[in-house]
Amino acid sequence: MRTKIRCILTVIAILLLQIRYPQAALEINVNDGNLKPLPIAIPSVIDKQGLEKDLGFDISRVIASDLAGSGLFYPINPKAFLENLNSISQKPNFNSWRVINAETLLSAELSYRENDIVRIDYRLWDVVAEKALVEQTLTTSRNKWRSLAHVIADTVYTRLTGEKGYFDTKVAFIAESGPKTNRIKRLAIMDQDGFNPRLLTTGNDLVLTPRFSPNSEDLVYLSYRNGQPQVYIYNLESKQTYVVGSFPGMTFAPRFSPDGKKIIMSLQEGVGSNIFEMNLSNFERRRLTNTPDINTAPSYSPDAKNIVFESDKSGTQQLYVMDANGNNVRRISYGTGSYSTPVWSPRGDYIAFTKISKGRFMIGVMFADGSGERIITDGFHNEGPTWAPNGRVLMFFRESPGETGGAMIYSVDITGYNEKLIETPGFASDPSWSTLLN
């Protein structure tokens, strides 16, 4: 009973905190916290040549899974479909889709070209108004069919919500194996939905906290490969690694600047740690904080004018914002407990964080001025949020307690709804979401 009341109170709290954004034609409001998902019919992609068994079906399932996973769409079970589409050029019998309560219909047809190229033509129909909302053609190599499906899902999402999509993205993370007292940690990357996981390092060196560059071509991360923990950059194309500047002590907590030309990170200096900015073109470094405290976890605002970071200068970890040159430091977190791992939303509106209070670890968001704090998930240990490129969804990791416990990655809407486990081959932590890829 008590949890029920708490649930209702949370819903009311969320509703009170609504901010309205302009809506698209079919009235999906991303901020509504998923109360009424939009019914959409996604038949198997028409494949007249049928060169690759089930490809048409598989593409349609990935699109449906993406859209359902957003919590904003309800893909209707294909068994309910009354009309069998035979060609993309054939106009659907809208009545047969209205009967099964579909409000939108995604029809698509694929054909095969030389050199393993596939072409897909698709149309998104407003079943009620009986008109096409999107008509598009895409081509790609056959083995990139999942990416193709994600691009289509992003287009549908954008057309119907007015928000940018986030399905054609990757997530860098740390793949964990071995006992808790001697975890093997490797740099890894996967599609946003957990498919195509790929290990990037051998596990000989302890690695932590990978973060994507804005063009999603590089990762900046922490490695113990030369003994001392230092910040490195890994290029996903060349698979080459290099150290970011030579510093006398430990460098850690790195992130790229929004233009990708600088790295911001912490340098340990005796008992304290301070924040530095490193220019990647000339390796010039600039000091941004200069106190004997622990100043770390810096993250730029998307306009690069401000930096949010955490400091224990007040006695506990709290969040502060400073100008990009280090001036004008102001504290923004004032709730009970301590605050850590701030990350600025790519939209600029929110800052996501880890909050520690009464022995519990929570993920929350607040506005950039510190107002409107809202806890999204609360438990034994939740840590390290990362933003989807549209600033509407977060991933974070959740660690279960005890000797056999470990970390798993979850995604959740910023409304707190629609929490999902991202399935990984083993334990996984420190997720970092890429920008849109295509």
Place this chain on the structure above:
Amino acid sequence: MIYKKALNLSVTFLLIFILTGCASRQKIEQVLFGGGNDNEADIVSNAIPGSSQDFTVNVGDRVFFATNSTSLDDDAMAILERQASWLELYPEIDIIVEGHADERGTREYNLALSAKRAEVAVSYLESLGIGSERIETISYGKERPVAACSSEACWSQNRRAVSVVIADN
């Protein structure tokens, strides 16, 4: 009035906390330094003087910290004093001081916190006359716990600075 009550309550908790903290530390010392167990007494007598085993078993290679703290308590200072005496006895031996944190913190903060723990231990060793050129530090944050359970019994063992002897034979 309410404030007073809250204060009383927090003082009580603090006391309980300190007391339980002390209890677990005693346990650890028993484990580390013998405490009447025959096998451990054997190790003590078998350790080659000047070896890392000698250092670990007969001197004590680690000091412990309270939650989120980087302060050395009396026990920690006593162990570091023994480490300093031993290092004076074997001037050819260098050490690395590893800083560690328990799992109850965020990753990057814990790296900085455990670096601070290592630095605090090193500063004390240096104040006792050990040359800074003989000591390196490395920070592991919460990445290398020695005890895997998720309760204070393990966390108190993981909040530590460990002096590791280099050049051992």
